[in-house]
Amino acid sequence: TTMPELAGIILAMEKVSPEYIRVKEVIESVEAFKVIVAYLNTAEQSAKKRFEEFFDLACGHGLVGVLLAYAFPQRMVRSFDWKRRKSFYAFASAFASMRASSETWSSASIDWDEAQRFEPSNRFENSKSSPDSDAFDDDDEQNVALDNIKFTRGDIDAAKTFVNSQSFVVALHGCNEANKSSVEMAIDAGAGWVVMPCCIKSNLYLPECTVTKLSDDAKYAFLCGVMAQKYTAQMSRCIDARITTRALLLCGGVKGY
Structure with a gap:
């Protein structure tokens, strides 16, 4: 996936909303x-169909949904989470500004001498940068700068009404029941899906099996394998484990893959 302008977007975010840039x-x-785009491209070619709408469930800061909205401007993205986070709107605004630019962007646009000047500071000394400050204090609807992404505050089960066979469901680092609900929602609707499990309760998938004396990494890999088998995953891929210890993505739901 090529998105050279991402560097410019992150630099812009660093200048206006640095508290949301966590490496x-x-x-x-x-x-x-x-990984999602790689699977999506192969799945659409194999199934000879186009997924018209993405669902980013338990989206958190929402960057993946925003990336999808930016990369696929003709498709809709619907993001769901219990918290309406300021970081989501900041990312959407930064990507919208880049989309609105009429110029072709390249790394040559960056003044690297200026960009590399680093002024160390503790971003968590004030309330603006504290972890809890990312959430809005009220439920008022907020305008999203990108016109093809919509945020819904609430339980991910609220997405069931909208998910259908033209949908593509994504759930990254959802915990426990969030993974199960997301995949089963997609399967019930005949939708494509990608999950990147975080916490996995063994009794959700192996209620009669005692899973014990496994290292954390071994248990995670084992239970991801159980999920892959249960939901007939069509692709499993791992991102670099130096980024996160919860690095596996499971993909499925595409007929003819």
Whole structure:
């Protein structure tokens, strides 16, 4: 996946909303996005169909959904989460500004001498940068700068009404029941899906099996394998484990893949 302007977007974010640029989260999201697009492209070619709408469930800061909205301007993205986060709107605004630019962007646009000047500071000394400050204090609807992405505050089960066979469901680092609900929602609707499990309760998938004396990494890989078998995953791929210890993505739901 080629998106050279991403560097410019991140630099712009660093200048106006640096509290939302967490290196691990940005790299993790971009690497997961690349896997999603790779699977999507192959799946659409194999199934000879086009997925018209993406669902980013338990979206958190929402960067992956924003990346999808930016990369596929003719398709709709619907993001769901219990918290309406300011970071989601900041990312959407940065990508919308890049989309609105009439110029072709390249790394030559960056003044690297200026960009590389680093002024160390503790971003968590004030309330603006504290982890909890990312959430809005009220439920008022917020305008999203990108016109093809919509945020819905609430349980991911609210997406069931909208998911159909033309949908593509994504759930990255959802915990426990969020993974199960997301995949089963997609399967029930005949939709494509990609999940990147985080916490996995063994009794959700192996209620009669005692899973014990496994290292954390071994247990995670084992339970991802159980999920892959249960839901007939069609592709499993791992991003660099130096980014996160929860690096596996499971993909499926495409007939003819």
